[in-house]
Amino acid sequence: MLQGCTAWVLDSVNCAPMNAPHASPADSAAKSSAKSPGNSPAAPPDVSPGAGISLVDIGLNLGHDSFDEDRAAVVARAQAAGVARMVITGASLPGTERALEVVRQWPETMRCTAGIHPHHATDLFEPGAEERLRALIQQPEIVAGGECGLDFFRNFSPQPIQIAAFEKQLEVCAEYQLPVFLHQRDAHPDFIKVLDRWLPQLPRAVVHCFTGTGDELQDYLDRDLYVGITGWICDERRGHHLRELVGRIPLHRLMLETDAPYLLPRDLPKTRLRHSGDRRNEPAYLPHILATVAHYRGETPETTAAGTTAAAQNFFGWP
Numbered sequence: 001m002l003q004g005c006t007a008w009v010l011d012s013v014n015c016a017p018m019n020a021p022h023a024s025p026a027d028s029a030a031k032s033s034a035k036s037p038g039n040s041p042a043a044p045p046d047v048s049p050g051a052g053i054s055l056v057d058i059g060l061n062l063g064h065d066s067f068d069e070d071r072a073a074v075v076a077r078a079q080a081a082g083v084a085r086m087v088i089t090g091a092s093l094p095g096t097e098r099a100l101e102v103v104r105q106w107p108e109t110m111r112c113t114a115g116i117h118p119h120h121a122t123d124l125f126e127p128g129a130e131e132r133l134r135a136l137i138q139q140p141e142i143v144a145g146g147e148c149g150l151d152f153f154r155n156f157s158p159q160p161i162q163i164a165a166f167e168k169q170l171e172v173c174a175e176y177q178l179p180v181f182l183h184q185r186d187a188h189p190d191f192i193k194v195l196d197r198w199l200p201q202l203p204r205a206v207v208h209c210f211t212g213t214g215d216e217l218q219d220y221l222d223r224d225l226y227v228g229i230t231g232w233i234c235d236e237r238r239g240h241h242l243r244e245l246v247g248r249i250p251l252h253r254l255m256l257e258t259d260a261p262y263l264l265p266r267d268l269p270k271t272r273l274r275h276s277g278d279r280r281n282e283p284a285y286l287p288h289i290l291a292t293v294a295h296y297r298g299e300t301p302e303t304t305a306a307g308t309t310a311a312a313q314n315f316f317g318w319p
């Protein structure tokens with residue numbers, strides 16, 4: 001089943017544009033220690049488990065069937081790595097129902113969102129679908145509406161239907177005063193146009209898995225949106241531009257996410273994988289993303305961890 005912002009392959013199809021600026025692939029093996037922040041091609045050192053950090057993975061697809069065999073072990077590894085809380089992305093009606101089942105197994109540790117990804121936008125106009133969404137949104141474990149937004153890269157749903165489904169979900173979120181978890185790919189102008197109609201009535205919104213341009217980022221920051229950064233930034237080819245942009249996001253608007261099982265950080269040391277050739281991403285790898293983000297912001301991982309965790313607690317109203 002299609003879930004999250006991604007499709008069927010774990011590492012190559014996802015919510016980010018394929019036309020992001022590329023850097024030289026020559027530094028793909030770089031694993032040396034941190035240098036000065038900014039343009040260093042070297043991967044920063046990982047934050048080791050037990051370093052006293054407490055992180056929130058604000059977007060992962062823990063209901064995905066690739067976790068069916070070992071979900072409890074995945075959660076235990078994440079907690080041991082300092083990922084204290086996880087917010088599972090609800091990207092369809094059945095996906096949200098599945099996410100709720102998982103959350104209820106770890107009520108202290110997890111919450112989820114309830115929404116319909118633009119890929120599934122047509123589903124919202126099936127008989128009874130809006131009522132089903134409204135019923136889900138009122139569950140106490142739901143801390144945000146979405147994932148919703150626009151995806152004009154794949155156009156799995158027609159664009160006018162995507163816009164209508166996006167608008168309807170923003171309307172419902174405004175009605176229940178829920179923050180919104182947003183997806184945008186290759187649709188920035190229309191995305192902003194729709195969002196601007198609803199933002200005054202919404203408590204908060206995050207553009208998750210941000211991979212866009214500096215101008216797009218500025219549009220989000222001008223609207224005081226939160227921004228979610230994934231392991232895309234760890235890809236020295238596709239994520240190079242993010243390394244220069246990530247420092248522009250105020251710490252109180254920055255949050256971290258793995259998008260697991262998708263978007264395995266490209267530069268993750270092979271020794272961290274469960275077995276060679278393993279392409280499944282896990283929430284336990286969030287500290288690796290933290291280390292990369294902190295490095296390119298010129299902050300200590302502790303500072304970035306504390307700031308992003310506070311931002312997530314504030315965003316989701318989960319103190």
Ligand SMILES: [Zn+2]
Nearest residue numbers: 005015183209
């Ligand atoms: Zn997405």
